[in-house]
Amino acid sequence: MAYVHRIGAKSFVFADLKELMAKATPPRSGDMLAGIAAATAEENVAAKMCLAEVPLKAFLSEALVPYETDEVTRLILDSHDGAAFAPVSAMTVGDFRDFLLSHEATSQVLCDLAPGLTPEMVAAVSKIMRNQDLILVAKKCRVVTRFRNTIGLPGTMAVRLQPNHPTDDAAGVSAAILDGLLYGCGDAVIGINPASDSLPVIDRLLKLMDEVITRFEIPTQSCVLTHVTTSIGLMERGAPVDLVFQSIAGTQGANRSFGIDLKVLAEGADAARALKRGTVGQNAMYFETGQGSALSAGEHHGVDQQTLEARAYGVARAFNPLLVNTVVGFIGPEYLYDGKQIIRAGLEDHFCGKLLGVPLGVDVCYTNHAEADQDDMDTLLTLLGAAGVTYIMGIPGADDVMLNYQSTSFHDALYIRELLGLKRAPEFEAWLERMDITAPGGRLLPADARHPLLGYVAGRAA
Amino acid sequence: MIARDPWAAFSRHTPARIALGRTGASLPTDEVLRFALAHAQARDAVHTPFDADGVAAEVESLGFATLRVSSAAPARDIYLRRPDLGRRLSDESRATLAAAAGDPVDLALVVADGLSSAAIHAQTKPFLAAFKPFIAQQGWRLSPVVIASGARVALGDEVGALLKARACVLLVGERPGLSSPDSLGLYLTFDPQVGRTDAERNCISNVRPDGLSFADAAFKLAWHIREALRRRITGVDLKDESDLLLEQGRAPKLLDAG
Incomplete structure (x- = not known):
């Protein structure tokens, strides 16, 4: 399915979701080497704007790498947790960014959401986020x-x-x-x-x-x-x-x-x-x-x-x-x-x-x-x-x-x-x-030449 | 102010930067500057212009004929971004080699700047001097030595095919490390053809005075060439057994009759 975005009199057409994703990606040499990067800075932003309007659900129906021939795609789609996805299932990629940055998206909420997200969804939203957004949202995530x-x-x-x-x-x-x-x-x-x-x-x-x-x-x-x-x-x-x-x-x-x-x-x-x-x-x-x-x-x-x-x-x-x-x-x-x-x-x-x-x-x-x-x-x-x-x-x-x-x-x-x-x-x-390596609080203590670790390594190296 | 580490003596076991000491949580001034110097040297090794004339003259002084080619990468910054261009000859160089090709040969020798022209400048002549006696001993027929600029390893495939070589040996400046900015790599490919993969080559790495010595590297390469020509294969299926032939840990001057 083709995606189209208009800026003034110009139309930007992206043949499919994977082309849209590639062109929305912040510039990097690897995508240029592959010949899939946006040709101009304007096309890059047009792709981001277009991607922001794509429903998250689209990533469940339009596989970027074919389901039939790629077991990673099958793993991702077959293990997708629809119940966990439900709270964000009506959102676009742009809505999703706003949600992630909102105070409602607490550590617990993001934890519960994780099994409902596919890699393509999180990659998509990252492409329209600035560095500070990536930092702030990651900081809320808890993985132990x-x-x-x-x-x-x-x-x-x-x-x-x-x-x-x-x-x-x-x-x-x-x-x-x-x-x-x-x-x-x-x-x-x-x-x-x-x-x-x-x-x-x-x-x-x-x-x-x-x-x-x-x-x-x-x-x-x-x-x-x-x-x-x-x-x-x-x-x-x-x-x-x-x-x-x-x-x-x-x-x-x-x-x-x-x-x-x-x-x-x-x-x-x-x-x-x-x-x-x-x-x-x-x-x-x-x-x-x-x-x-x-x-x-x-x-x-x-x-x-x-x-x-x-x-x-x-x-x-x-x-x-x-x-x-x-x-x-x-x-x-x-x-x-x-x-x-x-x-x-x-x-x-x-x-x-x-x-x-x-x-x-x-x-x-x-x-x-x-x-x-x-x-x-x-x-x-x-x-x-x-x-x-x-x-x-x-x-x-x-x-x-x-x-x-x-x-x-x-x-x-x-x-x-x-x-x-x-x-x-x-x-x-x-x-x-x-072991007397750090003081309470975690700062290093002055190193001691008689520390048992030194003796151990000296013995092993001899 | 500087807290010294009482395990500096262990530095003799590793080139790693251990026991650097600290001021607070941070590196002492001397170490920050020592690191900056090493990085500067490695950067220069990548960006030093390749002196193809100088290298050609050195190779010729050893009695080899030479040919000059360049890859399809027109400039160093493009070379770094476009590895595909560094793997192909320029149209002009392709014509040069096609015109120069004579009867089939056993070996095409290629000297490629790769990611460290500093390595090629420093190691090419002493390495080839150590390797030359093996060529004579084995009676291998050689094409002129090809001096290639803007080149990646796979460029040797096209060169070797054009020169009708049974095998290609490519000397290349390896990606410079902080403690080894001038390390030479040797790649051997049997039946060189465009499209060979790295799994179809054998590599001898870290050739430099502080790494694998010229004598050891020359012996290892000669052993691999002989086996490759004999077994008609290179790559993962040609396992390095040359270590078994070392005499008291040192490489023999020539290959045995084996």
Whole structure:
């Protein structure tokens, strides 16, 4: 069905809903690369105006990616909760924005609404929202998950400790874990991107983290970010797998390019839950996403990258994850060109994930061929802190020496806590205090050369 | 004012920026500036103009003939936004290669600026010097070395096909990391044709004095080429077993008879 919008004497015609969505998207290089972006600034706003008048219900009858050939579309539409949708079912996209910003849309109301919303609906409304709208509404959303601690409580923000090493060296990884813990980071997860995909290497990394967590009774969880099938294989061999990781995308074809489908994700989730390694909950999945992955795989169906990203959250929420994060600036300038586009995308992704009920964290990051720098990361981090982001990454000095990109550091996490008064997951916060790493209130204590963690790592590295 | 971290000694285990110390919640001045310098160097590596003439002269000084081509990306900013253009030859370069092609060869060697011209400037000559003895030993027939500007990895497919090469070896400046702005990557593709996927290539990464040494990289590449030509395949089905042939952890000077 075609959509038409008139501005003065000009008519803007959009062939279908997916074209309208693409042209209404704030400008970004990936949609230009795909050849689906608005041709002019005026066409972009005309598309937003037209989209604002589209009924939310339209997204239930006009699939952007065909239902018959895409299992992600089937998952989204088949699991849609009509009763939860009822309070907003008569609204247009524009009405929906007004509703989300109203005082009537409380945290509880938004929580109850989540199962009634599809990724396409939240992507649509995000396109007509300004950055401040995305921040204000996301801040109201509550998504709480649990494994060995409680993540997502109001006034808290967690950090993934990311101790990557270019050759998976045990002493090198341990040194970075120590650095992170003594800087008060690691409540979201201690999560390693391995350089190798060899099973014995990954098994050794899992045991290394399990030993530290067990020895010091740290209320957190570990993860090696390897393919879901590798994690399943490792669990069968008895490896200590806390969280099962997988990169996911918003179409069946893009997921196939990652070597996965919904069935194998379900197998991974079932296997992890069956181990019952969580102590306060069993949210045992960890997903990563990022705008542009479907285009990169040539599996985007002419749909804009931001909408497809929201669909990836639709996949994630079906598996009750502990953590989901967009790796917002990692994929490169052909998808998000500069700091402005990365900042906008980070806020959109966070908003869409939270509104869908997904525990969204953000890898606030960029590569060296993007027009961005650490100042842009400071800006995005500060905005996301204000928006109530579930977690961020903590990397020594913000420099990932294995993946060759820049993210946020342990110091950045301290900065945002200091600025906004954000606490850690309560179990982890109490542990840090018990270990004399932080003072009551959460600030770091002066580091002590006799701290038992130092002795432990020195012993392991010897 | 600065709180120093008493675990600085662990820095010997990792290139990661650990034990940086802090002032309040924040990084000490020295560290902020050290990071800014590393980022500036990595940015410059991406944006330094490619000195194709200089690289061609260096390659020729090793006794190789050279050809110059450019991709369909007319400028660096367009190159960064349009990876598809960096994977295709300009019309003029396509004509150049078609005219230059002679009898079929075993290898097409391509030197591509990629995302770090700094890497190509620094590593091309010493790497090719280390690799040259393997070409002679194995008797591989080579086309002229193609110096390609504005190039992505897949450009080698079109180059290799036009030069009728059984396999294409592409040297490329890798995406610069903060601690490795000048890292060279080597991509090997058997039966190069437009449309090959990355799953059909083998990659040897991080070639630079502080990473994989020139001698080790040259040995690894030669091993892969020999196996690729013998088994008529590259990519995920050609697993790297070259490590098994190291002598006390060091690469042999030449391939064995195997």
